[in-house]
Amino acid sequence: MTIQTGLNGQLRVASDKSITHRAIILGALAVGVTRINHPLLSADTWQTIHAVEQLGVSVEVTEDQALIIKSPGALAIRSNHFQQPLQFDFGNSGTTTRLMIGVLAGLRIPATITGDASLTRRPMNRIVALLANYGAEIQTTDGHLPVTIRSGITSDAINETLAVPSAQVKTSLMLAGLSAGISVVIFDDFKTRNHTENMLSSFGVAVDCQAEMIFVAGDQQLVATTVTVPADMSAAAFWLVGATLQPHSDVVLADVNVNETRSGILKVLRRMGANITLMHKRLQNGESIADIRIRSADMLIGTTIAGMEVPTMIDELPILALALAVAQGDSRVLDASELRIKESNRIVTVTKTLQAFGAQINETPDGFVIAGVDQLQAPNQPLVDYDDHRIAMLQAVAKLLTSNVKLREEIGTIAVSYPDFYKDLAVLIDD
Numbered sequence: 001m002t003i004q005t006g007l008n009g010q011l012r013v014a015s016d017k018s019i020t021h022r023a024i025i026l027g028a029l030a031v032g033v034t035r036i037n038h039p040l041l042s043a044d045t046w047q048t049i050h051a052v053e054q055l056g057v058s059v060e061v062t063e064d065q066a067l068i069i070k071s072p073g074a075l076a077i078r079s080n081h082f083q084q085p086l087q088f089d090f091g092n093s094g095t096t097t098r099l100m101i102g103v104l105a106g107l108r109i110p111a112t113i114t115g116d117a118s119l120t121r122r123p124m125n126r127i128v129a130l131l132a133n134y135g136a137e138i139q140t141t142d143g144h145l146p147v148t149i150r151s152g153i154t155s156d157a158i159n160e161t162l163a164v165p166s167a168q169v170k171t172s173l174m175l176a177g178l179s180a181g182i183s184v185v186i187f188d189d190f191k192t193r194n195h196t197e198n199m200l201s202s203f204g205v206a207v208d209c210q211a212e213m214i215f216v217a218g219d220q221q222l223v224a225t226t227v228t229v230p231a232d233m234s235a236a237a238f239w240l241v242g243a244t245l246q247p248h249s250d251v252v253l254a255d256v257n258v259n260e261t262r263s264g265i266l267k268v269l270r271r272m273g274a275n276i277t278l279m280h281k282r283l284q285n286g287e288s289i290a291d292i293r294i295r296s297a298d299m300l301i302g303t304t305i306a307g308m309e310v311p312t313m314i315d316e317l318p319i320l321a322l323a324l325a326v327a328q329g330d331s332r333v334l335d336a337s338e339l340r341i342k343e344s345n346r347i348v349t350v351t352k353t354l355q356a357f358g359a360q361i362n363e364t365p366d367g368f369v370i371a372g373v374d375q376l377q378a379p380n381q382p383l384v385d386y387d388d389h390r391i392a393m394l395q396a397v398a399k400l401l402t403s404n405v406k407l408r409e410e411i412g413t414i415a416v417s418y419p420d421f422y423k424d425l426a427v428l429i430d431d
């Protein structure tokens with residue numbers, strides 16, 4: 001695929017990965033039949049589906065690609081005596097791993113968990129050490145996978161302050177509490193993504209969210225429900241940046257989750273001069289969603305991204321760096337050292353990728369410094385995607401904008417979060 005003129009057209013990008021993982025797990029902890037409309041069915045979310053199936057929960061995909069989850073609920077799963085420790089391989093999915101460690105510790109199910117080469121490099125102590133505070137016996141391999149859960153939590157309450165800006169850690173603790181039927185208080189000064197909190201009331205669970213504090217009382221049974229998953233801001237981000245940078249573009253992305261804890265990229269692109277409008281803003285299962293119109297920008301101005309903004313766009317920073325690379329003046333990304341422990345070390349892999357396109361970008365311990373250039377060029381050597389889906393999509397968009405050479409569709413890594421990436425690209429090019 002090559003681009004002759006702008007990106008044009010309307011589409012609904014991949015459904016939200018974070019919300020799909022959570023809906024599957026909450027559906028598995030709830031008593032009854034949960035329906036998930038528009039789930040993301042990607043390599044990562046299949047890991048979560050297979051995980052709950054191993055707990056004895058039934059998951060079916062309907063003809064219209066909805067998920068039907070039938071479960072006896074957390075209490076029944078907890079009293080089920082598994083003959084052997086369960087064995088899990090969660091592939092590339094950090095969210096499945098961290099969330100399921102909490103669930104298994106809460107349900108008190110012995111298990112061994114491993115994953116692919118990328119996942120086994122990622123830190124697990126951030127959740128394992130916290131669960132140990134509540135009596136769980138969990139062994140890591142030098143802080144990494146394989147992780148063995150020998151026994152679950154024994155305390156009658158969880159009370160933690162997040163030390164790292166991680167929604168996975170927060171959610172894992174909440175799910176541990178819900179799985180065990182005990183109360184949970186978490187202080188989250190970072191205001192990480194709050195999808196679990198938003199979704200719980202649909203499952204009949206009362207959650208008290210006040211400023212930085214989240215409280216879920218114990219002994220609340222989850223009741224099956226219907227959840228409709230919006231489109232993913234992290235997938236939309238590729239076209240937000242693509243259409244902003246490519247002249248003559250006019251794109252509408254339908255049903256995108258614009259939850260404040262996830263939509264920092266919109267704020268940043270707008271302050272850089274991007275032409276972005278939100279239409280039909282509405283609420284769905286506690287989440288704000290909107291249709292987003294993006295037209296090419298005449299000019300972008302560099303900016304600094306730091307502090308509280310970072311968690312609101314952590315997965316979008318790789319593609320946002322492409323916009324910073326061609327913005328006028330200097331840009332900085334600070335306080336983003338979490339990027340080093342994603343599917344790849346994204347501070348290194350974003351820097352190397354954009355340097356190959358001629359960007360003036362250098363890594364710092366916790367981010368990047370970038371001096372904007374007028375134009376990027378297609379790289380003169382083949383690129384590797386570091387087995388990281390967000391880097392693979394960053395490279396695809398960068399190649400599209402810089403080269404007249406036909407884009408090769410390398411879907412493997414991308415299927416982790418956005419299996420229809422190239423189909424959607426074809427819509428925007430052909431329209």
Ligand SMILES: O=C(O)C1=C[C@@H](OP(=O)(O)O)[C@@H](O)[C@H](O)C1
Pocket residue numbers: 017018019021095165166167168169171193314315338
């Ligand atoms: O909770 C979630 O669904 C996620 C949280 C983030 O990870 P951290 O919790 O490690 O920041 C994000 O990078 C990941 O893609 C999904």
Ligand SMILES: C=C(OP(=O)(O)O)C(=O)O
Pocket residue numbers: 044092093094095096315342343390417
């Ligand atoms: C970091 C990501 O996911 P996970 O942590 O679930 O592997 C991501 O999707 O960019």
